[in-house]
Amino acid sequence: MSTLIKTSELCRSYQMGDTTVHALNKVSIQIEVGEYVAFMGPSGSGKTTLMNIIGCLDVPSSGEFWLNEQLVSEMTNDDLALVRNKEIGFVFQTFNLLPRYNALENVALPLVYAGIGEKERKERAMEALENVGLGSRYHHKPNELSGGQRQRVAIARALVNKPSIILADEPTGALDTKTSYEIMNLFDELHAKGNTIIMVTHEEDIAQYSKRIVRMRDGQVEGDELVVKEESISEEK
Numbered sequence: 001m002s003t004l005i006k007t008s009e010l011c012r013s014y015q016m017g018d019t020t021v022h023a024l025n026k027v028s029i030q031i032e033v034g035e036y037v038a039f040m041g042p043s044g045s046g047k048t049t050l051m052n053i054i055g056c057l058d059v060p061s062s063g064e065f066w067l068n069e070q071l072v073s074e075m076t077n078d079d080l081a082l083v084r085n086k087e088i089g090f091v092f093q094t095f096n097l098l099p100r101y102n103a104l105e106n107v108a109l110p111l112v113y114a115g116i117g118e119k120e121r122k123e124r125a126m127e128a129l130e131n132v133g134l135g136s137r138y139h140h141k142p143n144e145l146s147g148g149q150r151q152r153v154a155i156a157r158a159l160v161n162k163p164s165i166i167l168a169d170e171p172t173g174a175l176d177t178k179t180s181y182e183i184m185n186l187f188d189e190l191h192a193k194g195n196t197i198i199m200v201t202h203e204e205d206i207a208q209y210s211k212r213i214v215r216m217r218d219g220q221v222e223g224d225e226l227v228v229k230e231e232s233i234s235e236e237k
Contacts, residue, residue: 003066004164004196005031005054010063010073012049012219023049025219026063031198033164036191038199038207041216048169050216051200055088055167056080068164085113089158089166093173095150097142097157103129104138107157114161128156132186148179155186159195166190168199172206184209 012024024046031037039047052058053065056072059080065073072083089110090096097106108125116124129135132152142150151171158166168187172180184206191197191211199210207213208227215223 002033003030004033004035004068005029005198006064006066007050007053008064010050010053010065011061012046012053012058013061022219024053024060027219027221029214029221029224031196034191034194034196036187036197036199036209036211038201038210038213039216040201040204040207040213041222042202044218045216046219047200047216049219051167051169051198054165054198055090056084085110085161087164089161089163091151091154091158091166091168091171093170095142095147095154095174097150097153099142102139102141103134103145103153103156106142106153107160110157110161124160125156128160129153131159132156146179147175148182151175151179151183152186155183155190159190164196166195166197168197170201171199172201172203180206 008028010024010027011022014021014023027046027050039051041047049058053060054067060073063073064071067083067087070083072080075083104122104125107128108121111121111124126135126138129138132155134149134152134156137145137149142153145153172183175183187197188209197210201207210227212224212226214221
């Protein structure tokens with residue numbers, strides 16, 4: 001496998017009045033192409049800040065961040081916007097769908113920003129909706145869909161640009177338990193197709209769907225472990 005993400009001594013500090021908050025403190029991690037990683041930790045642990053930097057929504061105060069062999073930590077805002085649109089698909093807890101647009105139009109939005117023509121936009125958006133099992137609901141607006149269906153639309157939107165990474169920020173946070181597991185099974189399918197997935201969650205049972213858990217506390221990596229799936233007990237005595 002080749003390295004997709006590499007951070008070295010990554011720090012992020014914020015000034016809040018007279019207080020300096022160290023959201024990240026010398027975080028060094030590496031994520032390979034095709035991995036499925038969960039960032040876990042309590043509120044204030046730095047997991048969302050780390051995800052925002054990987055998603056090119058924020059920049060580090062110091063340290064290096066490499067994405068696909070590009071040194072992202074020294075890019076301009078315009079360069080970051082290009083990387084976001086090309087390399088990263090976002091899935092948010094609150095779906096972030098535009099209420100006046102139907103599912104197809106919502107999914108096609110990243111392609112509008114990428115300058116793709118209307119015919120190809122519709123074809124690719126339809127393909128993405130079919131990949132998440134919503135091809136028959138393409139003409140429905142968000143208020144005509146269930147929470148789980150809205151999240152599937154959001155996942156289709158994240159997939160439509162064929163990004164290097166899917167970043168999912170608490171993707172089941174607004175869903176009931178049954179729907180949460182359905183969405184996580186969909187992530188399993190996407191990972192099996194070769195997608196790299198990075199997820200932020202505070203729920204242990206959701207994190208267990210991933211293949212690797214990076215545990216964070218006080219802006220640092222506290223643990224980094226592979227997820228061991230329970231195998232059926234051998235019949236051998």
